[in-house]
Amino acid sequence: MSRVLLMQGNQAVVEGAIAAGVRFYGGYPITPSTEIAEGMAKRLPQVGGKFMQTEDELAGIGTVLGASLGGMKAMTATSGPGFSLKQEMIGLACSAEIPCVVVNVQRVGPATGQPTSPSQGDVMQARWGTHGDHWLIAVSPSSVPECFDLTRRAVALSEKYRCPVILLMDEIIGHMRERIELPDNYEGLEAPRRKQPDVSPENYLAYAVTDGSKVPAMADFGSGYRWHVSGLIHDETGFPKGTPAATKNSQDRLHAKLRDHEDDIIQVEKYKTEDADVIVIAYGGAARTAYDAVDMARAEGIRAGLLRPVTIWPFADNAVKEAAQTAKCLLVHELNCGQYVREVGRAARGLVPVDLYAKYDNEPATPEQLLEKIRESAEKIKGAK
Amino acid sequence: MKQNFRFSGTGGQGLITAGIILAEAALLDGKLAVQSQSYGPEARGGSSKAEVIISDEPIRFGRVTHPDTLLVMSQEAADKFSGDCDGSSLIITDSLFVEEVRAKDARRVDLPITHTAREACGKPLFANIVALGAVVELTKCVTPEALERAVLDRVPKGTEDANKKALAAGYELAKKAGGK
């Protein structure tokens, strides 16, 4: 049985987390993500989980990492200023391979910016926010039902690949209410847990890779497998090792464990792209404008399509390259001054022009505004190829 | 068919709740709906705005750029949020608060919404529900059954009867005005 509800994106994240088996949340309230904290405060104890409102953003993610070491699926949520504050801990989660989900409901920045207005200005920070080379996953929902599904997926990916997963939302999706159909019972929706050791405690090396996945098995603290977690560069024992070879080996594996599984990790949605001359690339809340604009362009005879990266990081190189081979022009639409467009340009390798419709004035673009840009792009490529 | 609604007024008039109720009523009728709101600094005491799109088809872009129906319950909101209405728009005002709207060619219906709430239910607090009754009577966007259920699902226990009265008063108000 299921129930049809009008639900906010932030609330759907809460339900997705509960369904996935998240049982710990630590965080600090911040607009426009606060409904997630409020929802978790109410829902977690109902299912035997625990919620903490921490003294600051750093403690929020700190408690999440601690709970994850204890074997719980754990999550935090924040927005721009808090996302900046959480970056050091995100690095620890990358280095020590501690599963966690960090929701960032983006607002206009930098600094306090516009706390209640939508933006996608943290898309690069989601990839490169913490210091040092590192690899992680970011996914971005475009609807309320997708908030539910992608939260579950974020939890599953973080457990499977032992890395932080950023659920990169924006204020549009976080605060919008729309129809969602939720099962009455979340049985069977739980995300699989991290891989457990298949050796005895005496033979357990915390960061030894025993199969082709390049992801080590992770024992819960207190389960009889005593191991050491460290943010220093470490070898397969988990203890610090500072040699050039140990440093390189560590970085290589942390990269490979995601790169080798990009087919599993990367998801894109293609909307009317097969015969499209102009392919719009948009994600999150901005993609909602793009669906309508593509339909309006089609109605006036422009062959337009939409490529929507659902997985934001790692970048969907292959899908963008394919789009650059089949279309005559790519048009990136994002709610910032132009960030993701740089990656699109790199992946398109000069095959086609890459145009940008950057919107950064507190308001989402209307379909009419984006249509105008599609017309301009279509006009430019007339006679090309 | 797609219908765009914008409810605007002053923070505290319950217009965001009204928007949510309308969207929930549309779902009860088996339609699709998207609801959004402005969360500006003005949401604390200043102007507030809730938008609802009701449609049989999937709704992508969730903001209203051209309201089919605009409800305005303060003069400041009328100044701020009526600029993108035109001759095809219906503007419903609370006559207690609103003198002028910017879209001169829009169809305009002035109703004593807050006054009626006070008369019918004893409190101006019910103005948002009176307004909902009026909006639904004038637009037929959802069925009265769905609206009543959506209202009763949302409001605090113990206030059901007062809210039903408010709805009825809203329908009545619009029926009287609708003929003109």
Added chain:
Amino acid sequence: MKSMEELVNEYFRPNRLPHLWCPGCGNGVVLGALLKAIDAEGLAKDDVAVISGIGCSSRASGYVDFNTGNTLHGRALPISTGLKMARPDLNVITLSGDGDCSAIGGNHLIHAARRNIGLTLVVFNNSIYGMTGGQYSPLTPQGARATTAPYLTIEPSFDILALAEAAGATFTARATTYHVPILVDVLRKGIRHEGFSIIEAVTGCPTNFGRQNKLAAPAMMMEWQKEHGVMKAAWDKMDPAQREGKFPIGVLSERTDLKEYTKAYDEIIERAQSGKEAASA
């Protein structure tokens, strides 16, 4: 009680020695006292977690054979807090230095104390940032020299136990690396205490505090601890003039009337599951 050699064999991880502490450093004494306390309390190694921040003392977590973490500068308490929430059955012992705990992690200290969460916090107070070469910390005495205070510090120092007690800590105690039996005793009591406990272990850094402050010989630092640490019972009878420059050691405050945080949270779960609070999504 076991000999130190037996304790090393029992609790130190093979192949993790030698440690990185300097000759004459007091950190090994504090860690030894902690192992004595854990052993005397009869805790199983699987049931102990030792979480540290960053700094000389925080390296201790890597040497000992428990569930251990050497985390981020200042952040040992939040990570310990999350772990305790996930596993209230674990004895979570947090190791932190004076800078780690009172400067960059100061906010976490007061809030862990306020919540009365059942962690045992051991603050290795060597009055200096030792690992990075001798910069002053909030616990460096006013008027001392540091590489970042070449003209002497003008900042008053915290009394970290008074700070923690004011914030709500239900167990505060202090000892020094000279007063080892007392240190072991207060660590045992701190571990046994159900709520938040903080034990300040006054320890010497001859290399980076001593050399800058005319206390370069480790024995001089021990002498200083011996002369300045006063048992609580004697301290209570001293007048302000006698107390000048000295500090009390032993258990300084203890209360058991307040509920430990994870136990209090269990009541939240009960309340939520009893359906008294709204249960809809």
